[in-house]
Amino acid sequence: MAVEVVEELSGLDDVSFARDLAARTGELLLRVREEVGYADFWTLQDEGDRAAQVFIDRQLRAHRPDDAILSEEAPDDWVSRESADRVWIIDPVDGTSAFARRGSTEWAVHVALWEAGELVLGVVARPATGEIFDSQTVQLAPVQHPGRVRVAASRSRASDIVRAVCHDVHAEVVTMSSAGVKALAVVTGEVDAYLHTGGQSQWDNAAPVAVALGAGLVATRFDGSPIVYNGPEVEIDDLIICRPERIDEFRSAIDSRL
Numbered sequence: 633m634a635v636e637v638v639e640e641l642s643g644l645d646d647v648s649f650a651r652d653l654a655a656r657t658g659e660l661l662l663r664v665r666e667e668v669g670y671a672d673f674w675t676l677q678d679e680g681d682r683a684a685q686v687f688i689d690r691q692l693r694a695h696r697p698d699d700a701i702l703s704e705e706a707p708d709d710w711v712s713r714e715s716a717d718r719v720w721i722i723d724p725v726d727g728t729s730a731f732a733r734r735g736s737t738e739w740a741v742h743v744a745l746w747e748a749g750e751l752v753l754g755v756v757a758r759p760a761t762g763e764i765f766d767s768q769t770v771q772l773a774p775v776q777h778p779g780r781v782r783v784a785a786s787r788s789r790a791s792d793i794v795r796a797v798c799h800d801v802h803a804e805v806v807t808m809s810s811a812g813v814k815a816l817a818v819v820t821g822e823v824d825a826y827l828h829t830g831g832q833s834q835w836d837n838a839a840p841v842a843v844a845l846g847a848g849l850v851a852t853r854f855d856g857s858p859i860v861y862n863g864p865e866v867e868i869d870d871l872i873i874c875r876p877e878r879i880d881e882f883r884s885a886i887d888s889r890l
């Protein structure tokens with residue numbers, strides 16, 4: 633069935649547009665969960681990815697026709713990205729396996745905008761909890777567990793180096809699905825940092841990093857360099873998102889483990 637262009641998305645500035653797009657995609661994904669059900673994990677994953685991708689692509693092409701798109705669920709067109717002034721970096725469902733697990737809320741919709749060399753906007757929505765954060769209005773919350781150091785890491789792929797760094801800073805490892813969910817856990821003070829090694833793609837962390845930077849968090853590669861988006865390679869080897877008051881201890885632990 634052809635997907636309709638949502639007229640309410642017309643005339644919005646980029647932040648409102650991106651928020652509304654992420655929110656509507658989240659509502660769509662909740663409907664897909666209801667309609668498809670959980671009997672077949674792979675069918676639900678595939679249908680969520682497909683429906684969200686088709687919806688987002690349709691709205692971006694209608695409402696932002698001059699911009700390029702980099703999405704997990706579409707073939708990468710580096711030629712169009714290379715010459716574009718603006719590129720939307722999209723993960724229609726981040727934490728796809730959690731999306732297909734009944735009861736899990738650890739999945740997110742990522743919408744980010746790169747313009748003239750840098751991320752200018754990011755939205756991370758958690759449809760199953762109703763939370764939505766954008767880089768322009770996000771505020772860093774106080775830590776929820778004072779006196780403890782807590783680090784979010786991949787539920788399925790927490791690496792040895794992440795565990796070693798956590799050991800060195802006496803941090804408790806809190807595993808969660810979805811890069812967006814983990815970045816938001818830093819923003820909301822549930823954890824002090826999110827660490828990832830072993831690879832990720834630009835769509836996994838562009839919107840989370842934009843939101844983190846908007847909140848005043850540190851978000852860099854493990855070596856401290858900025859994360860570069862809209863490069864020819866979609867892969868990003870590692871990243872750390874961290875509360876500023878903790879970054880020195882994490883940085884020295886990482887340096888001694890690299």
Ligand SMILES: Nc1ncnc2c1ncn2[C@@H]1O[C@H](COP(=O)(O)O)[C@@H](OP(=O)(O)O)[C@H]1O
Binds near residue numbers: 723785786830832
């Ligand atoms: N080693 C790796 N290589 C490539 N992608 C990875 C990765 N580790 C994690 N990711 C991606 O990063 C996102 C968050 O992973 P995790 O939940 O394990 O932290 C997931 O995105 P998707 O769910 O969009 O595929 C996952 O596929």
Ligand SMILES: [Mg+2]
Binds near residue numbers: 726
């Ligand atoms: Mg992803």
